Amino acid sequence: MARANEAVAALLQEYADLMSITGGDAFKVRVYEKAARSVDTHPADVGTLDVKGLQQVPNVGKSIAEKIVEYLAHGRIAAMDTLRAKIPPGVRELTAVPGLGPKKAMALYEELGIANVDELEEAIGEGRLAGLRGFGAKTVENLRHGIELSRSSGGRSLIHDAMMIAEEAVGLVGAVTGCLRCCHAGSLRRLRETIGDIDILAAAVEPGPLMAAFAGWDRVREVIVRGEKKTSVRLVDGPQVDLRVVPPESWGAALQYFTGSKEHNVRIREIAVRKGLRLSEYGLFRVDDDSLIVSETEEEVYERLGLAWVPPTLREDRGEVDAARAGELPELIGVEDIRGDLHTHTNLTDGVSTLEEMVAAARARGLRYYAVTDHAKDLPMQRMTDAKMLAQRDRLRGLPAGRPTLLHGTELNIDPDGGVDWDADFLAGFDVCVASVHSHFNQSPDELTRRLVRACENPYVNIIGHPTTRQIGRRAPIEPDWDAVFAAAARTGTAMEINSHPDRLDLPDHLILRAKRHGVRFAVDTDAHAATHLAHLRYGVGLAQRGWLTADDVINTWSLTKLRAFVRAKR
DNA sequence: GCCGTTTTCGGCCCGACTGTTTTCAGTCG
Numbered sequence: 001m002a003r004a005n006e007a008v009a010a011l012l013q014e015y016a017d018l019m020s021i022t023g024g025d026a027f028k029v030r031v032y033e034k035a036a037r038s039v040d041t042h043p044a045d046v047g048t049l050d051v052k053g054l055q056q057v058p059n060v061g062k063s064i065a066e067k068i069v070e071y072l073a074h075g076r077i078a079a080m081d082t083l084r085a086k087i088p089p090g091v092r093e094l095t096a097v098p099g100l101g102p103k104k105a106m107a108l109y110e111e112l113g114i115a116n117v118d119e120l121e122e123a124i125g126e127g128r129l130a131g132l133r134g135f136g137a138k139t140v141e142n143l144r145h146g147i148e149l150s151r152s153s154g155g156r157s158l159i160h161d162a163m164m165i166a167e168e169a170v171g172l173v174g175a176v177t178g179c180l181r182c183c184h185a186g187s188l189r190r191l192r193e194t195i196g197d198i199d200i201l202a203a204a205v206e207p208g209p210l211m212a213a214f215a216g217w218d219r220v221r222e223v224i225v226r227g228e229k230k231t232s233v234r235l236v237d238g239p240q241v242d243l244r245v246v247p248p249e250s251w252g253a254a255l256q257y258f259t260g261s262k263e264h265n266v267r268i269r270e271i272a273v274r275k276g277l278r279l280s281e282y283g284l285f286r287v288d289d290d291s292l293i294v295s296e297t298e299e300e301v302y303e304r305l306g307l308a309w310v311p312p313t314l315r316e317d318r319g320e321v322d323a324a325r326a327g328e329l330p331e332l333i334g335v336e337d338i339r340g341d342l343h344t345h346t347n348l349t350d351g352v353s354t355l356e357e358m359v360a361a362a363r364a365r366g367l368r369y370y371a372v373t374d375h376a377k378d379l380p381m382q383r384m385t386d387a388k389m390l391a392q393r394d395r396l397r398g399l400p401a402g403r404p405t406l407l408h409g410t411e412l413n414i415d416p417d418g419g420v421d422w423d424a425d426f427l428a429g430f431d432v433c434v435a436s437v438h439s440h441f442n443q444s445p446d447e448l449t450r451r452l453v454r455a456c457e458n459p460y461v462n463i464i465g466h467p468t469t470r471q472i473g474r475r476a477p478i479e480p481d482w483d484a485v486f487a488a489a490a491r492t493g494t495a496m497e498i499n500s501h502p503d504r505l506d507l508p509d510h511l512i513l514r515a516k517r518h519g520v521r522f523a524v525d526t527d528a529h530a531a532t533h534l535a536h537l538r539y540g541v542g543l544a545q546r547g548w549l550t551a552d553d554v555i556n557t558w559s560l561t562k563l564r565a566f567v568r569a570k571r
Numbered sequence: 572g573c574c575g576t577t578t579t580c581g582g583c584c585c586g587a588c589t590g591t592t593t594t595c596a597g598t599c600g
Contacts, residue, residue, distance in 0.1 A: 027583055031572045061573050099589095101598050136591060186600090197600080225588055232588095242600085244587090257585085262600065269584040274576075280585055 004047030005039050008068055011080065012036035015067075017092050018083040020102040034059040037263060039068075041318050041510070043517060047072055090116025098146040099139075107134060121147050157239050158472060159539055160502035162188050162195035169200050169217070169241055176213045178204050180248045185258035190312045191542030193505045194472060197232075198241045201258050207245035214243045250282045252297035257281035263317035264310075271305050271321070279305075313545035318513075330548050333524075335541045337551040339558070340369035340404065341534065343411065343434045343465055343497060343525035348392055349375040349382040351529040355395060361531035362404050369560050371407035371432050372396060376421035378413040379438060386426065393429070405560055407431035411465055416440045416447070418454025420461065427460035432567055434497065434525075436465030441478050448480035453488040459571045463523045463555075464489065466499040466506040474503070482511060486518040493570045495523045495555050498547075500540025501533070512547025521566075522547075522554045 016032035019025075038058045039046055046054060046068060054065035067077050087109070093116060094105040108114040111132055114123055124144050129135045157165075166184040174182035179202050183189075186199030202210050211231045215223050224232040224240065232242045246254040257265065258281065272279040276287050283295030284304055294300040299309045307324040311332055314320040323329045345351035346358055353361070355372060362370040374392065375382040393408045412420040412435040420427075420435050427433060435455050443451065455461055467485075468477035489496055496515050499506045504527065507515065512522070524540040526533050544554060551557040555566055 025572085028572050030583075031574095034573085059573065063572060099598070103597060133592070134590090134597080138590060142589090199600090227588060230587060258600090260600080262584095265600095266584055273582095273584070276577085278585080282586090 003045040004072060005042060005045060008046050008071060009036045009040035011071060011077070012039060012064070014092070015077075015080055015083065017095070017102070018080075018087055021087055021091060021095070021106050022083065023106065031059060032064070035064050037317065043514075088115040090119070093117055094120060097143065097150050099142045100146060104134065107132070117147060117150075156194035156196050156473075157198075158502045159188070159191065159193060159195055159505070160536065162198050162239065165219075165235065165239065165241065166198050166200065168219075169198070169214070169243070172217055173200060173202050173210050173214055173243060176204075176210050178206050179210055180204055181251055183255075185255060186242075186260060189259045190261065190315055191539065191546065193508065193543070195239070198239055199258050200241060200243045201254055202243065202245045203248040203251050203254075204245050205247065210245050211243065244281075246281060250295050252299070253279070253283040253295040253301055254281045256298045256301050259312050259315060261316050264315035264321070267317050267321045268305065268307075271307070275305065277305075311545060313542055314548065316546070331550050332545045333541060333549050333551045333554055333557065335538055337554070337557040338367075338524060338537060338541065340367050340371065340407075340556045340560070340563070341526055341528070341537070342371045342407075342409065342432055342463060342523050342556050343373050343499070344371065344528045344534075345374050345411075346372060346392075348388065349384060353531040355392070356399070357531050358528065359399060359404070359406065361534050363402075365534055365537075367404040369407060369563070370404040371409040373409040373411045373432070373434050376410045376412045378415065378421040386422075390429075409433055411436055412461065413438050414451060414455045416443065416451065418451040420455065420458060424460065428571070430460070431564075432462050433460050434463045434465040435461040437467075437469050437478065441469060441475070443478075445480055448478050449484050452480055452485045456485070456488040456492045456494040461494060462567055462570065463495045463497050463525070465497045465525075466504050466527065467496055468506050468508065468511065470504065470506055470508075472503050472505065477506075477508075482514060483518070486515040486520050489515070490519040493521075493566065495521045498522050498524045498540050498544050498554075500524060500526045500536040500538075500543070502536060502539055505539060505543050507543075507547070509543060509546035512544065512549065516547065516549065516553065522549060523556050524554050525556070
């Protein structure tokens with residue numbers, strides 16, 4: 001059974017949105033938003049909790065707890081129905097148009113009866129917004145443009161695409177005379193799986209030349225805002241990039257501020273307020289006399305608030321603030337902890353680089369061990385045979401000894417019943433086996449659960465590859481009973497993969513957190529199909545960090561001896 | 572509506588930019 005948390009969180013968020021549109025108390029709106037996020041990230045299934053249990057969830061008090069119970073029992077909330085009756089659902093969708101918030105959406109509905117984006121587009125076309133208070137010619141043109149934008153792009157960028165753009169922008173702005181520091185911030189620095197806007201932060205005494213260079217970048221399609229401290233542009237290939245320039249002495253406070261997340265920053269500022277302080281992108285100030293306390297480094301800002309420095313990948317208001325206050329932040333895994341890659345391909349199947357090229361790339365990256373895991377024989381497209389696999393093993397064993405130590409593995413295909421390509425005798429010849437789902441994605445949750453549990457129970461399966469099979473923006477994740485799958489993985493000594501490929505990033509962070517609670521081990525792999533893909537490791541490690549993992553949680557940070565013992569223990 | 576190192580009531584994060592209602596509301600991050 002899927003947890004009720006997602007549905008309840010969506011409902012609370014909708015309640016907050018409707019309240020905001022109808023002009024409800026802004027503080028109340030915020031509470032519902034906070035409660036929605038708390039429920040979404042709460043470890044326990046809220047569907048199993050009573051009113052008292054629900055009140056243990058942060059930001060859920062008596063009133064919201066009762067609404068959740070009402071929803072769980074009857075599938076609806078009376079107060080919600082009342083609000084929904086006031087506002088057609090399309091009005092809420094209006095606020096997704098850039099430049100159109102709750103106030104203007106409500107005005108459009110009340111004054112002109114506009115109840116969805118299509119009607120807004122029509123009204124603009126007919127000039128019916130003219131004369132409406134707050135809707136001058138420029139606003140109307142911005143709305144028309146906003147509709148166009150939300151229809152065309154709308155989507156978020158894959159992390160690797162955003163990173164390439166950010167690195168180019170940092171190179172451009174950083175090279176301007178007078179630029180003292182420049183780096184990317186925002187969700188990209190937090191290594192979220194997809195990126196909306198790309199944030200670039202720079203330090204300079206005179207921002208003008210930096211802004212000019214940025215606005216003149218040859219990839220810019222349009223300049224959205226252009227000010228002294230902030231310039232936003234949209235690139236020809238879609239994404240929006242924001243440049244903020246701050247005085248050099250504000251660097252730490254600014255980096256903290258522009259890294260976000262918004263929710264993390266709200267928590268941090270609330271702590272500041274309780275201490276009689278005010279935190280902005282310019283520094284931490286005393287409220288009474290407006291004097292500056294600290295601003296030069298992030299560490300100082302956190303420290304002055306009584307917190308340990310929080311790694312960017314944890315800044316999502318998922319408990320990291322309390323952990324930082326208690327000195328209980330995890331020692332997060334880093335790229336340098338990874339000693340080997342356990343899921344890679346060559347041109348023997350669908351990779352593009354040769355065995356020798358892949359091994360050379362692994363050596364260049366300083367890996368201690370490296371597993372070649374081409375596809376097994378049950379995927380007909382890959383034309384694998386027993387003979388070809390054994391020949392690859394001979395070729396691999398024949399390569400000169402040295403680092404990395406080469407392991408011969410395979411990526412097995414988990415069939416619809418949970419079986420894999422070869423029998424025990426053949427499987428015993430491999431050093432390590434990944435097993436993954438590549439088809440029959442729309443089995444029922446029960447079938448998928450049995451399938452994955454059976455794969456975990458196979459003594460030769462060491463790692464479940466890209467467990468949800470999602471492809472970001474293209475294929476939805478499968479939805480077995482993850483708690484049952486993770487329990488089986490923990491019980492059998494089977495690792496869950498954290499696949500570093502930018503369009504997979506699988507497991508996603510919320511499932512990593514869930515799996516860890518079952519005591520599951522993980523393998524951060526690249527699933528490289530070309531030598532250049534080994535560099536994607538940083539995204540997988542970022543994802544592992546977002547799941548609060550330490551090096552010890554991840555089997556390919558272990559020594560080869562310990563890794564071999566992990567494999568042997570299961571056989 | 573929630574919360575508490577200013578605790579059971581009185582607060583609730585901060586600033587940039589735009590457009591328009593020309594002194595500020597709305598939106599965004």
